[in-house]
Amino acid sequence: MDDTRLRLLYDLSCAFAEHTELHALVPSVIERARDLFKADGASILLLDPEQNELYFPYVAEEDAEAAASLLRLRLAADQGIAGYVLKSGSPTRSDSVRDDPRFFHGADEATQTQTGPLLAAPLVCRSATIGVIEVIRRVDAETFDDRDLEFLATLASSVAVAIDNARLYGQTKESKERLETTVDALTRDLARRDREHAIIGGSEATAELLQLIDTAASHPITVLIYGETGTGKELVARRVHYTSTRHDGPFIPVNCAALPQTLLESELFGHRKGSFTDAIDDRTGLFEAASGGTIFLDEIGECPPVMQAKLLRVLQEGEIVPVGDTRARKVDVRVISATNRDLAVEVSDGAFREDLFYRLSAFPIELKPLREREDDIPLLVEAFVEHANAKHERSVKGLDDGVIEILMGSHWPGNVRQLQNEIERAVVLAPQGGSVGASHLSPDLIAEIAHMPVSGLASDAPPESESGDTPATLPLREARARFEASYIRRVLISNGGNVSATARALGMSRFMVQKKLKEYGIK
Ligand SMILES: Nc1ncnc2c1ncn2[C@@H]1O[C@H](COP(=O)(O)OP(=O)(O)OP(=O)(O)O)[C@@H](O)[C@H]1O
Ligand SMILES: [Mg+2]
Incomplete structure (x- = not known):
């Protein structure tokens, strides 16, 4: 040539x-x-x-x-x-x-x-x-x-x-551009939804919570949120992220309980091709994907011990090692984690690493159960009625008299999520243009109220003797009246507010029941 x-x-x-x-x-x-x-x-x-x-x-x-x-x-x-x-x-x-x-x-x-x-x-x-x-x-x-x-x-x-x-x-570039457009649109949509999902509540506890969130958002500190299921842990994590300087970066939630340890590790840190059977390609982990933003490690209490050690390394060194790789890579990610377990107890039982616990909980935020902040309920209900109206094209006006008291006196094991579901259901059942009555509440909630000890009911006493603390001893007449009032109220609620059914259940005439209701000011 x-x-x-x-x-x-x-x-x-x-x-x-x-x-x-x-x-x-x-x-x-x-x-x-x-x-x-x-x-x-x-x-x-x-x-x-x-x-x-x-x-x-x-x-x-x-x-x-x-x-x-x-x-x-x-x-x-x-x-x-x-x-x-x-x-x-x-x-x-x-x-x-x-x-x-x-x-x-x-x-x-x-x-x-x-x-x-x-x-x-x-x-x-x-x-x-x-x-x-x-x-x-x-x-x-x-x-x-x-x-x-x-x-x-x-x-x-x-x-x-x-x-x-x-x-x-060309193909890679095209699919990358397509993905970028999709991610952009989704990010905007998420940010919009996060703005819509404000933290609502009128209680002292919620006011304090908002202050804690402000503090957490303005410092790059590791936050641990703990609280029962449905208390709003993820909502709080999102709020911390979206009000922090990282709000333009991604917010990536990971449920640590959803994957077995090996998959969780490759999901979080990525892997090199061939490092295990299904690793057919190199893959970037979520820690790297969250770069410049926040990773939300939900249900951190479920994280297996091997992963706990690896997470500790990320928090200490600010670097990750993909599965099957030997080189560490720096990551710039804020970590927020959440749990509904008592991690301090898990630590003393040896189920959770103490050093990791201290790293994660540099800034702890506790979410009280809804039953301990019943003053949040009226505002939450108002927002949820509005939301359910919009979602289901309803025009329900609000609650009948007495219903908010029932809601405020309930136990709410599923917390805010349960309240939200309850209101959504009631709004669908209530008549268009009308309001939510006791009969639109779910059987579970009514059953809970019907089985509550009498002293647990809101407004135990007849209205004329509502005077703060109940004295230890009462004249029998008054004690009987109090019991009668709360018992009739309870049966009335469990019969969905229907007076005839209540009368039948109590073995009384409808007239007598109505008289008692009037006497005790029960609506
Ligand atoms: N203070 C609040 N204001 C408005 N909505 C709230 C509030 N707290 C919780 N919610 C709503 O209640 C639902 C449950 O909240 P979230 O998913 O954040 O709870 P969680 O603590 O993460 O629950 P789980 O432990 O079951 O994962 C969501 O729809 C959330 O928007
Ligand atoms: Mg959650």
Whole structure:
């Protein structure tokens, strides 16, 4: 191979390393190939698999008009010498195409030229032929020789790899751009929903909570949120993130109880290809994905001991090691965790690492159960009625008299989530334009109230004796009256506010029940 040819291959390999954009690379390659072969034209034909046609994306021609007609031309995938080369995969030399039955005369007609000698070589990559490279001379010109053909075949294999790489790069770039657009839209949507999901409540405890959140948001400190199920732990974590300086970064929640240890580790830290059976590719973990933002480790109490040790390392060193890798990588992530377990007890039982516990709980936030902050209930109910109205296209106005007292006196084992569900259900059951009555509350809630000890009921005493603390001893008459009032109220609630049913249950007349209700001021 002479020097100029070697030089072209060398330049090509350098160009491949630099360019990933096909359009910047291929035109210059075929221009130079045309010069080198002392040819009149050089072109690349690619297969369009959908149409099963060959087309000319790149053409180097002396005559600009001829070039333009070729760029518009399409031929069936099995037409012409190019079609033959595509199918057979064999580099082909034709000294005079006019005498070659395979020649596609449409090309000469389109360009209004007369082709003479021709060389064609297949572009093969990953065992598929994706197209053909051709060089031609006009009729009566000197023919090409076998060394020319050999060189074109060599050149074709490099060009094929470059085209394949560029296509893969294009696909990756496209799917990356698509993903970025989706992530952007989702992030905006989440941020909007987080703004809508404000922390509501009128209790002292909630006012203090909001202050704690403010403090946590303005310091890059590790926060541990603990509280019973449904008390709003995730809501608080989101609020800390979205009011902190990291609010433009991602908020990534991970449920530590949802995955077995090995999967959790690769989910959090990522893995190297082949590090375990299902690791078919390198994968970035959520700690890296949360870079610049916050990772929310929910149900941290369920985190297995091996993972506890690894988390400790992240908190101490600020770096992670992907599964199957040896090198550590720095991460810039704020950690907020949450649990409904008493982690201090878990520590003394040896189930949770003490050192990790102290790291995680640098700034602890406790969420009280709803039953201990009943002053939150009226505002929460108001917001949930509004939300349920919007969600279910209802127009429920609010609650009947006495219903808020029932709600404020309930135990709420499922806390705010349970209250939210209760109100949503009631809003759906209540009449359009009407209000929520005791009969729209769920049987579970009514049953809970019916089984509550009498002293646990809101407004135990008849209204005229409502005077703060109950004295230890009462005259029997008054004690009996109190009991009677609360018992009738309880039976009334468990009968959904229906006086006739209450009377039947108590073995009294409807008239007598109504009299008692009036006497005790029960509505
Ligand atoms: N103070 C509040 N104001 C408004 N909505 C609240 C409040 N607290 C909780 N919620 C709502 O109650 C539901 C439960 O809250 P969240 O999921 O944050 O609770 P959690 O403590 O993480 O529960 P779990 O332990 O079951 O995971 C959510 O719909 C949340 O928006
Ligand atoms: Mg939660």
